[in-house]
Amino acid sequence: MSGGSGTAGAQQALFDAPPLPEQERMAEAILFASAEPMTTAQIEARLPKGSDARAALERLETRYEGRGVQLRRIGNAWAFRTAPDLGFLMHSEAEDTKKLSRAAIETLAIVAYHQPVTRAEIEEIRGVSVSRGTLDTLLELGWIRFGRRRDTPGRPVTFVTTEAFLDHFGLSSARDLPGLSEFRAAGLLDNRHIPGAKSEEGDEDETEDMFDEQEAQAAAPDAHHG
Amino acid sequence: MSGGSGTAGAQQALFDAPPLPEQERMAEAILFASAEPMTTAQIEARLPKGSDARAALERLETRYEGRGVQLRRIGNAWAFRTAPDLGFLMHSEAEDTKKLSRAAIETLAIVAYHQPVTRAEIEEIRGVSVSRGTLDTLLELGWIRFGRRRDTPGRPVTFVTTEAFLDHFGLSSARDLPGLSEFRAAGLLDNRHIPGAKSEEGDEDETEDMFDEQEAQAAAPDAHHG
Amino acid sequence: MPDGAERLREAPFEAPVRDAAALESEVLEVSLGGYEGPLDLLLAMARTQKVDLRRISVLKLAEQYLAFVERADALRLELAADYLVMAAWLAYLKSRLLLPPPEDAGEASAEELAAHLAFQLERLEAMRKVAAELMARDRLGRDVFARGAPEARTVERRTRWTATLPELLGAYAAIRTRDDYRPLQVDRSWIFPVEEALTRIAGLAGRAMGWSRLSAFLPERWRGTPHERRSAVASSFAASLELVKRGEVEIRQDGVFAPIWLRGRGAGG
Numbered sequence: 236m237s238g239g240s241g242t243a244g245a246q247q248a249l250f251d252a253p254p255l256p257e258q259e260r261m262a263e264a265i266l267f268a269s270a271e272p273m274t275t276a277q278i279e280a281r282l283p284k285g286s287d288a289r290a291a292l293e294r295l296e297t298r299y300e301g302r303g304v305q306l307r308r309i310g311n312a313w314a315f316r317t318a319p320d321l322g323f324l325m326h327s328e329a330e331d332t333k334k335l336s337r338a339a340i341e342t343l344a345i346v347a348y349h350q351p352v353t354r355a356e357i358e359e360i361r362g363v364s365v366s367r368g369t370l371d372t373l374l375e376l377g378w379i380r381f382g383r384r385r386d387t388p389g390r391p392v393t394f395v396t397t398e399a400f401l402d403h404f405g406l407s408s409a410r411d412l413p414g415l416s417e418f419r420a421a422g423l424l425d426n427r428h429i430p431g432a433k434s435e436e437g438d439e440d441e442t443e444d445m446f447d448e449q450e451a452q453a454a455a456p457d458a459h460h461g
Numbered sequence: 462m463s464g465g466s467g468t469a470g471a472q473q474a475l476f477d478a479p480p481l482p483e484q485e486r487m488a489e490a491i492l493f494a495s496a497e498p499m500t501t502a503q504i505e506a507r508l509p510k511g512s513d514a515r516a517a518l519e520r521l522e523t524r525y526e527g528r529g530v531q532l533r534r535i536g537n538a539w540a541f542r543t544a545p546d547l548g549f550l551m552h553s554e555a556e557d558t559k560k561l562s563r564a565a566i567e568t569l570a571i572v573a574y575h576q577p578v579t580r581a582e583i584e585e586i587r588g589v590s591v592s593r594g595t596l597d598t599l600l601e602l603g604w605i606r607f608g609r610r611r612d613t614p615g616r617p618v619t620f621v622t623t624e625a626f627l628d629h630f631g632l633s634s635a636r637d638l639p640g641l642s643e644f645r646a647a648g649l650l651d652n653r654h655i656p657g658a659k660s661e662e663g664d665e666d667e668t669e670d671m672f673d674e675q676e677a678q679a680a681a682p683d684a685h686h687g
Numbered sequence: 688m689p690d691g692a693e694r695l696r697e698a699p700f701e702a703p704v705r706d707a708a709a710l711e712s713e714v715l716e717v718s719l720g721g722y723e724g725p726l727d728l729l730l731a732m733a734r735t736q737k738v739d740l741r742r743i744s745v746l747k748l749a750e751q752y753l754a755f756v757e758r759a760d761a762l763r764l765e766l767a768a769d770y771l772v773m774a775a776w777l778a779y780l781k782s783r784l785l786l787p788p789p790e791d792a793g794e795a796s797a798e799e800l801a802a803h804l805a806f807q808l809e810r811l812e813a814m815r816k817v818a819a820e821l822m823a824r825d826r827l828g829r830d831v832f833a834r835g836a837p838e839a840r841t842v843e844r845r846t847r848w849t850a851t852l853p854e855l856l857g858a859y860a861a862i863r864t865r866d867d868y869r870p871l872q873v874d875r876s877w878i879f880p881v882e883e884a885l886t887r888i889a890g891l892a893g894r895a896m897g898w899s900r901l902s903a904f905l906p907e908r909w910r911g912t913p914h915e916r917r918s919a920v921a922s923s924f925a926a927s928l929e930l931v932k933r934g935e936v937e938i939r940q941d942g943v944f945a946p947i948w949l950r951g952r953g954a955g956g
Contacts, residue, residue, distance in 0.1 A: 261550055263529030264543040268551060268832035281550055303489030317838055321490040324507055325838065335850040337858070343850070344859035360862060404852045405623075407609050413618045413856060417580070494838040541834060548830030556828045564723060570818035586810060588726025589769065600853050607852065629827045640817055649810050655803050656795035 252285030255294065262291040272312035338369045343378060347400070347412055351382035351393035370394070378403065478511030481520065488517040498538035498628055534633040536624045545631060559602075564595045569604060573626070573638055575650060577608040577619035582652065596620070604629065725773035728752070730808050730815075740809040745801035746784050749777040780804070879909050879919040884926035892936045892951035901927060901938070901947040 253261070265281050266273060279288035292313055296306045299315075307316045317325060335343070342365055345357050357365050373379045382395035396409055406412065478484070491507050492499060505514035518539055522532045525541075533542050543551065561569075568591060571583050584590050599605045608621035622635055632638065644650050722728040732751045733743050756774040759766050766774075783797035825831050888904050901923055909919035927949055930936040938949045 260527075260529035260544065261547055264547040264832075265529075265550055267530045267541070268543050268835045270835040281553070301486075303486035303491075304493040314836065315493065315834075317490045317494055318486070321487060324487055324491055325494060333849070335854075340850050340854055340858040341862055344855050345862065347855070348859055403850075404855060405606055406852075410616075411607065411610050411618070413607055417618050493834060496833040496837040542827070543832045545825035545831050548825060551830070551832055561822075566818045566822055567814055570814050570821055573821065574814065574817060586807075586814060587724065588729075588807070588811065589724030597853075603851075630821060630824045631826070631831060638817070639820060640813075644813060647813075648806075649813050653803065653806060656799040 251283045252287075253283060255287070255290060258282060258286045258288070258291040259294045259298070261286075262288060263295055266295075266306070266313060266315055269314075272309045272314035274312045278313070335372070336369070338366070339372050342369050343373055343396075343400075346373070346379050346394045347396050347409060350395040350409065351385070352395075353385055353391040353393050355391060357394075477509050478513075479509055481513070481516060484508060484512045484514070484517040485520045485524070487512075488514060489521055492521075492532070492539060492541055495540070498535045498540035498624060500538045502537075504539070533631070535628045536634060538624060540628065542631075561598065562595065564589075564592060565598050568595050569599055569622075569626075572599070572605050572620045573622050573635065574641065574644065576621040576635065577611070578621075579611055579617040579619050581617065583620075725752075725770050726807060726811055728755070728770070729773070729804075730811055733808050740805060740812060743805055743808070745804055746781060748804075749781040749784075752777050753781070879906070879915070879922045881922045881925050881929075884919070884922040885929060888923060888926050888949070889930060889935060892930065892949060898939070898948040898950045901949050904949070 252258070261282055262278055265278055275288050275292060278292065279286060282288055282291070292306070299306045303318055303321055304315050305318050307314055341361055342357055345360050346352055349356065349360070354365055354370070370379070374381075376399075377397055378400040379394045380397050382393040384390040384392055400406075401408065479487070487508055488504055491504055501514050501518065504518065505512060508514055508517070518532070522534075525532045529544055529547055530541050531544050533540055564587075567587060568583055571586050572578055575582060575586070580591055580596070596605070602625075603623055604626040605620050606623050608619040610616040610618050627633065627635065641650075722731065729748060729752060732755070733740060733748055735751075736743055736747065738744075753774060756766065756770065780797060780800055784801065788796060827833065884904075887906065891904055892899075902920070904923055904927075905916070905919045909915050924947065927936060927938055927947075931938055934952060936949055936951050938947055940947045
């Protein structure tokens, strides 16, 4: 990185070494970014030639004294650590992040796009039954809630998404969810040629409209096509 | 939690909140422990009641000025980051960054400078259609996201940049993009259309509303562009 | 050092310009592979004019582009449709620029159209430039770093479930398009298979004495809805042709659109 010529070795080295405050800055950055504690030798190896890592680290240690973060010696290595008296602040962050299961994501997506939607409708769209646990997870997360009951026989309960859902996914409203052609445009959808796609056979009634179907479904949730 | 009678509420709160320098230490510890940016609100939620996170963060920002590690504003959030001028010391930490295609880079710049921007507008600016995978890559990197729908016929979805984008490129806000005001002054960010042509949205293929679109999709799955 | 910027900078048009003819051939030698669409090609050509994009000669640019397209044509280079659309538009623009303005004041003037093209080029170039600058910035994970050892907190274990918007959209898109990829026969269960028609007619015609209408051979079950009937007729007709070929039946039709008659050969006599 340094573009110096190799001729005047010792002088060059002296010339290269930055002033101590600058070495301190460098050690600070190196230690901050390191995933592991580092020994003085390791730090010195990263500093410009002629630097005095030990002196830089001692200055740094003093600088962080009494701060919220401290430079600590761990064996013969150094690392930044939260001040012990502030450990209580770290507690609330003890979370595991887990990915939602595929079933949960699919269910959530269906609720988002079809809300208000009943459980029977979700199962119809997914083509598999929806386990109690899946809906429970989403309810607990606060991403879906119960909506109005449907005015159909049995008065099934419906599900809708919540503010927290919009918040998590950075949406301003459920209307802002992209449509299918926008998925395609964004490359989120396989753009394979769709086999058997029926286009302009206008007089055929073979094209089932999803929405008609769903309405029929909603009207008579028991109806099934064999 | 508060043992006092209800009368001295305000005093209680004042009593609970530690002095500002102590709040600063706490904010320092919280932010130092996190690799991800945290919003002022998130930090305040972790501080004792009655704390003023903003004031504490501003003190902290000043304290770290010129240090090897700096407190940076990223949108509404804050994070400690190594000083940019010390990047040369960090080679061993550097991750292999995925090479972006020229199309992806240009698309990113267009989103950044024209946001919120529709796909049709991106295509208009580049003069070519946005290929599959371009927006996908940027979405996956978390640098762009779907924004509000445009209130024009068809309500096309828009794209905007994210906080991760700001973080990655060392910007504290999209308003800080270099040259932005010059471009605006030069009219380069205007949405000009070809003179005498019908308004852009009219000949858009993105004109379907999300829900209409799905119906169209169900009825004629072929009706998208290959 | 920044990969992106480098790629942008190595755009193939830094070559110095000598005279128009040399320039033309030079540009033309570059294969189309290097361009991202007609606007990109135009911008590359515009750079060779070595003037501010605002003062560019659109007429000259149009000529340059049209020459390129002609040359590509002569070389049998396949040009994508957008290049040809641009060529057609530029040819139109060129003629408008050369001819006196039309009486009709309703249309945009040639100058306005030319100015718009210059604007588009200037805007594209501006975006190119900032794209390169963006990539050359101090970037997280390359020049600037986050805390390398975020402190593990172990006290209170809560599970935070996460999902990203792309995951959500992807899941939904997968569900909604699943049906699009279903095998064909699932949707076509009402098709009366030719094989079945073959067996049926061969059996019946062998027993039938004289001429019978083809429609009489349709199975009961397949006479319901129009499309079922249509399918049964088509399959039965195809099957009867096959049987004629095998020499098992004869068919006749007395006129266009008249009923089709069929009889077994063994039975006929």
